[in-house]
């Protein structure tokens with residue numbers, strides 16, 4: 001008797017685990033890169049060779065690089081499913097090494113990449129890409145430009161310096177202003193935002209929605225799940241100290257056993 005009820009428990013346990021595995025398992029690692037180069041000159045510059053190794057690792061470990069849009073649609077419950085081993089690649093700041101070092105590999109692997117751009121730097125700062133280069137990258141169909149605020153302000157510091165009405169206007173200019181110029185320059189809708197310095201709070205989330213964004217991303221170092229606020233979707237910042245083992249550990253971190 002005791003034994004048969006134990007079996008029953010086991011069956012129920014395995015069955016609910018199976019159901020749970022089917023519905024909850026899709027946690028998506030969204031990666032955030034910054035710069036690339038022949039040398040890892042600082043924490044945020046990934047050696048081009050190391051990046052190539054990461055792409056090869058993803059491929060040989062059965063990961064599919066999906067577009068940020070497909071991942072967000074899945075997280076919002078707008079699409080039923082994405083591949084169970086999905087990963088998303090994003091790059092912040094529009095550094096020129098994205099054009100020179102990253103793009104050839106992205107084109108070789110034919111994977112989607114989202115670029116979070118703050119327009120004040122484009123065709124202006126020495127380190128940044130030009131509008132022409134961004135358009136050229138989008139023309140490959142592998143790249144998509146979205147917003148990273150207008151000039152990458154530190155919202156916490158600005159909040160301390162400005163009166164509350166000045167701050168409200170400032171935030172609106174940074175969020176809405178960036179969308180407007182990016183849409184004008186790129187010729188398509190811009191509705192995703194990456195928080196500058198990963199700084200966000202409830203007030204900023206509300207303002208982002210008001211400014212027309214449908215999703216915003218942080219650098220909170222977790223896999224994204226449908227339970228996350230769509231205005232604070234976590235990403236992993238990929239830094240140069242990660243070897244391929246550390247990289248694999250991050251990607252596989254939240255995977256349930258199958």
Ligand SMILES: [Zn+2]
Nearest residue numbers: 092093196197
């Ligand atoms: Zn940034």
